[in-house]
Amino acid sequence: MRKAGKYVLLCLTVLCLIFIFSNSLQNAASSSRQSGRLVTFVTNVIQSLTGKTAESGVVTHLIRKAAHFSEFALLGFLGTSTVAAFWHKVYGAVQQIAFWGLLAAVTDEFLQGFSAGRSPEVKDVFLDLAGFLTGLVLAWWITAALSRRRKTYEMGVSVD
Numbered sequence: 001m002r003k004a005g006k007y008v009l010l011c012l013t014v015l016c017l018i019f020i021f022s023n024s025l026q027n028a029a030s031s032s033r034q035s036g037r038l039v040t041f042v043t044n045v046i047q048s049l050t051g052k053t054a055e056s057g058v059v060t061h062l063i064r065k066a067a068h069f070s071e072f073a074l075l076g077f078l079g080t081s082t083v084a085a086f087w088h089k090v091y092g093a094v095q096q097i098a099f100w101g102l103l104a105a106v107t108d109e110f111l112q113g114f115s116a117g118r119s120p121e122v123k124d125v126f127l128d129l130a131g132f133l134t135g136l137v138l139a140w141w142i143t144a145a146l147s148r149r150r151k152t153y154e155m156g157v158s159v160d
Helices: 001-022 028-050 056-087 091-112 122-156
Strands: none
Touching: 001 056, 001 091, 028 056, 056 091, 056 122, 091 122
16 A cells, blocks of 8 residues: 555544544533434434334434444444554454554543533443444455455466
8 A cells, every 4th residue: 555545544543533532522412413313314214114103212222322333343444454554464463453442442431421411331332342343354354355366466467
């Protein structure tokens, strides 16, 4: 990967982390407003598809948990891709990458303790870590596939 691409990945990883932490620092009212728009949309879609009214509380809970998982899946993917771009190996760094994911998840929940109307939850740390590890595995698979493809291509090229 070109040098500029490595730094773009690094910047995207840092921006993703900033986005996650900024969401954690929102008070409960702001956070509810933000997810409320999506809840309304999903509830309307469910009603138009099924003809039944979806329970707003259930939809809210599922969307908020999916947001936790998705944000951290993206962070895991970007973080692992960044490590692969700079050091060309993911396999030997999986434990360190996972540790940074756990640290980010714990920090995320810790920050929620400082937001009015919100509280840190241990189960969200596990959900965040599960998302992070999903992103890590996805990036690892893609990195391994690209590496195999590159090696196959290099072996198949004639230098006559």
